[in-house]
Amino acid sequence: MIWLNGRLRAGGTVDVADRGLLLADGLFETIAVFGGRPFRLADHLARLDRGAALLGLSFDRDRLAAGIAALAATLGGGHGALRATVTRGPGPRGLLPPDQPQPTLLVTAAPWSRQPVGAAISLATVTLRRNDRSPLAQVKSLAALEQILALGEARKAGADDALLLNTAGRVACTAMANLFVVIDGLLVTPPLADGVLPGVMRGLLDATERSLLPADLARADAVFATNSLRLVMPVGRLDGRPLAGGGQAAAALAVIRQAIQAECGCDPLA
Numbered sequence: 232m233i234w235l236n237g238r239l240r241a242g243g244t245v246d247v248a249d250r251g252l253l254l255a256d257g258l259f260e261t262i263a264v265f266g267g268r269p270f271r272l273a274d275h276l277a278r279l280d281r282g283a284a285l286l287g288l289s290f291d292r293d294r295l296a297a298g299i300a301a302l303a304a305t306l307g308g309g310h311g312a313l314r315a316t317v318t319r320g321p322g323p324r325g326l327l328p329p330d331q332p333q334p335t336l337l338v339t340a341a342p343w344s345r346q347p348v349g350a351a352i353s354l355a356t357v358t359l360r361r362n363d364r365s366p367l368a369q370v371k372s373l374a375a376l377e378q379i380l381a382l383g384e385a386r387k388a389g390a391d392d393a394l395l396l397n398t399a400g401r402v403a404c405t406a407m408a409n410l411f412v413v414i415d416g417l418l419v420t421p422p423l424a425d426g427v428l429p430g431v432m433r434g435l436l437d438a439t440e441r442s443l444l445p446a447d448l449a450r451a452d453a454v455f456a457t458n459s460l461r462l463v464m465p466v467g468r469l470d471g472r473p474l475a476g477g478g479q480a481a482a483a484l485a486v487i488r489q490a491i492q493a494e495c496g497c498d499p500l501a
Contacts, residue, residue: 234298234338239305249335251318254326255374257335258282259316261459262299263343266497267308269299271459271490274431279317282370290317290334298338310343310499312460318373343460345500349484351467352456354405355390356445357381361403363426368403371428382406392456394445394469397426402443408456408464409433412448413479419443432457435490436483453477462487 235243250256260275269275276292283290295315302313316337322329359381362368378393385393385406393406402421404410409430411420421427422440436457448454454466454474465480467473484500492498 233340234302234336236336237294237298239298239301243337245335245337246321248321248323249318250320250322250328251316251335251373255372256286256288256328257316257318257373258286258288259314259371259373261371262313262315263459263462264303264306264309264311264313264340265343265491265495265499266310267303267306268495269303269313270495271431271435272296272299274434275315275459278371278429278431279315282372283317285366285370286319287328288317288319288332288334290336295336295338298336302338302340305340310345312341312343314339314341316373343499347461347464348500349463349465349480350461351465352391353389353468354392354394354466354470355385355388356470357384357388357393357395359384359393359395361395361397361426363397363399363401363403363424365426368426369423369428378406389471390468394448395426396445399425400444401425402445402448403427405456408458408461410443410466411436411438411455411457411479411483412443412451413453413477414447414451416452418479418483419447430457431459432462432487435487448474451475453479455480455483457483457487 263270318335320333381393397403403426418438420438456464463484
């Protein structure tokens with residue numbers, strides 16, 4: 232099911248002149264639904280608000296929230312994955328936005344799987360660099376070609392995901408997730424200034440923000456990644472080399488599970 236511009240239906244259309252389609256002029260959020268309730272919805276909407284302010288994009292927040300609630304209700308109290316997309320809407324040819332934009336609001340629902348949660352992944356360091364100087368590094372932009380290219384390079388190297396360094400050679404993130412390392416018992420994650428997206432799951436963990444080099448990952452007691460659907464993923468290999476294990480990823484997952492239970496009234500992994 233999808234919700235498009237105020238209507239819930241099995242299918243819908245987007246204007247061929249929509250700037251989201253033609254210019255990636257828009258934002259999105261991926262939201263997990265547990266027990267029929269969107270998890271950390273306020274945090275997702277707040278990040279969307281910040282991105283919209285950066286782009287100078289005004290949209291009806293209440294209308295979008297209504298669409299998210301409508302799609303969540305179709306899950307019948309079960310689990311699912313929602314994607315909320317906001318574009319500037321249709322416009323004339325060229326880069327300049329229309330004087331009176333009519334944003335497109337789109338929410339789609341898909342199944343959620345517990346299988347990837349807690350499953351170990353491998354990373355490959357890719358040649359593409361995360362642009363830490365770009366304002367888009369901290370918003371969920373529709374322009375995801377860099378992540379697509381990075382993930383493709385990692386897959387060709389036999390890895391599950393890409394390790395992205397920034398323009399200074401510091402660790403930023405993976406193509407799909409935020410990164411955490413445990414060094415000398417301290418949980419550390421790269422700071423936003425290093426080109427890091429302010430992840431919603433990232434915000435649930437009490438970590439020290441500190442710039443990291445690739446060598447820090449190799450000597451860490453543990454490395455794991457987080458995102459809104461897979462929650463926590465231990466990193467078992469980097470560039471073909473095994474990384475140290477440890478229970479820190481499991482401890483991080485326990486924190487997130489407690490937050491899910493407190494907000495949504497269920498444990499999707501029980």
